[in-house]
Amino acid sequence: MKSIRIEKGSDNIVHLILDNPNASANVMDGDFTDSLREVVKQLQGEEYRGIILRSAKSTFFAGGDLNGLYAAKREDANEFFRECQALKADLRWLETQGKPVVAAINGAALGGGWELALSCHHRIALDDRKVKIGLPEVTLGLLPGGGGCVRMPRLLGLQNALPYLLEGKQVNPQQALDAGLIHQLASNPEELIDHARAFVIANSESEEPTLQPWDQPGYRMPGGDPRNPKNAQLLAAAPAMLIQKTKGCYPAPEAILSVAVEGAQVDFETATRIESRYFVELACGQVAKNMIGTFWFGLNAIKAGASLPESVRNMKAAPVKKIGVLGAGMMGAGIAYACASKGVEVVLKDVSMAAAEKGKAYTQKSLQKRLDRGRMDQSQMDAVLDRIQPTDSAAALEGCELVIEAVFEERKLKARVTEETEAVLADDALFASNTSTLPITGLAEASRRPPQFIGLHFFSPAEKMPLVEIICGEQTSEETLGRAYAFVLQIGKTPIVVNDSRGFFTSRVFGCFTNEGIAMLGEGVNPATIENAAAQAGFPVGPLAVSDEVSLTLMSKIRQQTIADLEVEGKAAPSHPADKVIDHMLELGRAGKAAGGGFYSYPEGGPKHLWQGLAKEFPQGEQPPFDDVRERLLFAMAVETLRCYEEQVLRSVREANIGSIFGIGFPPWTGGALQYVNQYGPAEFAARARELTSRYGERFHPPALLRQLEESGQQLTDK
Known part of the structure; x- marks a missing residue:
């Protein structure tokens, strides 16, 4: 078996160890489905006390095989459907064979990984911030096709399950426990396995088979099925509300709602067939291919540095500790907030202390809202605010490794602040302009060191918008580009690299x-x-x-x-x-x-x-x-x-697609402006x-x- 190892301890408990040999994470690819099929065949002829599913990777299970899904063609739909059903039959065997099955979740369990966990009778998660649980398929134009649309409503009820299914909601371990998605938390890996063994031992001694709630006699769906008056009232309006939100551009949410409602009115096996049919239709459709191509393959390539020249692609740039921001208006204040929230010290300069303090107050006001909503505590808020130093003096910029100019779109003003700032900067510091239209090569004429001058175009509001457009002037060095790229990733933004032009790309x-x-x-x-x-x-x-x-x-x-x-x-x-x-x-x-x-x-x-x-x-x-x-x-x-x-001006198709969606609101269902041309x-x-x-x-x-x-x-x- 390629992706699953079987180990049986002296306590007669079977451990199914998920360990994909070809990748750093476990995925629901052909090797996994073949391995699971072999596991089922082998265990059907064995005596055992129970089963523990655990991972040899740092994550539990990453999800579906997006390479395979991206390649799915409509002419292969029948075979694809049969493969889906075969996988679900093996997952169904796990939860109906009668012995207790435990998922020991040590890391992220998303998509197919969470569907695998849902097929277990008991779910225990490591209480660690790296653990995320959820079903994000809808964000790629798909639906959970491994039983997620069937099991989640049966576990939580229709109304409570829909946010996870329709919105791709993800939760941490404590939230998952509170919501009833998992049953226990463990403080360390050893305790995780101890809890799993304890559950198997406690439940293997019963003469009654261990069953899922929905397989037990007298089971009723939490909150009632779709015919329940409260659900019926909600579901009568749900399609119209969904269309109002998606404008009919996204077939996945509509398919998910259909599967959840239709599946809740029939037996389990029929519900899984309904889910597979909708899943195959989406996977073979154009919208899913657009979204997978851009939001998975394109985005991962950018994060891996595919946009960089070979000379700096593997450069290990040291994290930036201190930056300066020139101009404390809405854009400059937003940039300061975005950087300070990621641990970077910020000197926020304006023409007066009052203007600079006003810029810092923007961060304080935003953080206060997070504090009031319980999304951060006072110490976290204070730490972010302490990183922002308002000033009206250029001398305060001394020691900054990078300065970002965010003053008005006026060439003479930008030239003046460039000259004033560079006079106090170290020789190896970078200077970046946040201009949205003025060519970087022209702005760099005011610089004493054009090779270290670059464009970093943030989008408003800078603390929320995910994209930064990096613009290389004619003299911008590759090392400067590499350092700027690393900085954008450091503050949690997505960089695209473009060449100089009036208005650049976005x-x-x-x-x-x-x-x-x-x-x-x-x-x-x-x-x-x-x-x-x-x-x-x-x-x-x-x-x-x-x-x-x-x-x-x-x-x-x-x-x-x-x-x-x-x-x-x-x-x-x-x-x-x-x-x-x-x-x-x-x-x-x-x-x-x-x-x-x-x-x-x-x-x-x-x-x-x-x-x-x-x-x-x-x-x-x-x-x-x-x-x-x-x-x-x-x-x-x-x-x-x-x-x-x-x-x-654009260096790659992927950057055109990512930039058009993340920066300027091109419809995500298209996969981006150039993918729109392809799909048309x-x-x-x-x-x-x-x-x-x-x-x-x-x-x-x-x-x-x-x-x-x-x-x-x-x-x-x-x-």
């Missing part, structure tokens, strides 16, 4: 989203249609709403800075149909949320709503097809991403782009790269 493509929505308003498209089309496409916020958040004033300033810079270079600035709409809104004094109103009104004490004056200022004409409105938003971003990749089909995408070009403008014209893919029949992949 700002450039994000601007296409907001501009397209604003342009449609100027064309007479109903503003509610624009916002609803964005929601139906899977965007978290509509283009008009997000423009209000960004502020039309800032958008106008960025445009004016671009015009000025291009004039110096002797180039004409590009224009966009959205420009005149923005200018008109600014003339009306409606610059956005911070200014009291923009495309939306913000009544005190009430929810925001689209400004009624839009109908007068931008009269509506004949409305375009809804699909055009929706796809204009998607295509505007995807076509511009193709251009960024073609121009080598490059030829079909090019044809649709030409159609949109003929109707709405040259900005949709297929770039040369897309035409090459169209002719070759290839897709966008990393080599």
Whole structure:
């Protein structure tokens, strides 16, 4: 047996030791399913007191074999279904063979690992922070296909099980104990096995077989089955609530709800068949492949340093202990919070102590909310705050290994703070600009050491947003990139690396989203249609709403800075149909949320709503097809991403996909902006782009790269 070792002690207890020889974690791959089948055959002919499942790895069991799931094809669906059913039959044997079975959970038990534990009669977990329990399959476009959708409702009841199934909720050992997911905690590995042995010994002496709650006579599902009036009331509204949340873009939550409800009304074996059918359908579907490709394979590659040059890929950069942040506004304050919460000392500088103290107060206010909700204690809060030193003096930056400039998007101001700061920094310190649009090569002209100058573009709110866009200027050294990359990982963010360009990647493509929505308003498209089309496409916020958040004033300033810079270079600035709409809104004094109103009104004490004056200022004409409105938003971003990749601003497909989702809200179901092109089909995408070009403008014209893919029949992949 490749993945499971069988050991039997002198007490006649069988230990099934999970130990995948080909990986650092146990996974539910072909070797495991074959090994489990052999275990079942062997134990069927043996006498034993009970069974303990334990792991030889640092984790208990990582979950399903995503390589196999990613490769699953619709033409293989029947065979895939049979394999699912065969695995479930072996898991079912574990819980029905009559002898006590214990899961000794020493590390993370997620996905298939938790489903394996659920098939045991007794579950004990090591009381350690590295132990996480849950079913995260929905986050990859899948459902728990190893019995999780069947056992969880039978264990907890429908209402209590749904958050774990629909949201991928994960819990620590104490939370799992409180919720009834596990039965015991152990303080160390030895105690874990002792507790497991004690349960087997205590329950093996009974003449009655050891059974799961749902296999015992008279079992009733906690909270009742779907016909219970309380459940029926909830379930009547649940599909509509789910569609409101997913907008129909994510099939997995709908499938999970169906399996849980249908499975709760039939016998166990029938329920597992229902689960397998839905699971196979999802695994063979495009959305799961999009999400697995980006959120698993792409993200893991980035974390492993695939974005780095070979020379620094394996560089062991020392953790950064102290940084400086220039500018204590919302962005600078957020960066300070993000770094201090990860143990980094922060010098937060602004032009006055009052402004710097205000920036630190942002962290205090945020931490107070966590304290009030019981998510941290006072000592933890104090420790984070103690790491932030507000100042109005550049001299206080001495000793910082990295300084991040987060002042206004004004070239002269950035140059001034660069010169002032570098005067007090050590020779090996790095200087980074948080600019969202200004080319790093140009900003580095103010630096005494351009090789150590780099862009670190955080997204607002910086303490919450997971992405940091790293921008290399023409003179940025590979060592500087390696150190900056390591720092981004150190503070728990996901880095993508791009080459220098105006707007880089994220700002450039994000601007296409907001501009397209604003342009449609100027064309007479109903503003509610624009916002609803964005929601139906899977965007978290509509283009008009997000423009209000960004502020039309800032958008106008960025445009004016671009015009000025291009004039110096002797180039004409590009224009966009959205420009005149923005200018008109600014003339009306409606610059956005911070200014009291923009495309939306913000009544005190009430929810925001689209400004009624839009109908007068931008009269509506004949409305375009809804699909055009929706796809204009998607295509505007995807076509511009193709251009960024073609121009080598983007270095890889994975970074385009991760960056578009984590940084600028491209719909996650697509797998990212370039994967959206792949799943649409490059030829079909090019044809649709030409159609949109003929109707709405040259900005949709297929770039040369897309035409090459169209002719070759290839897709966008990393080599």
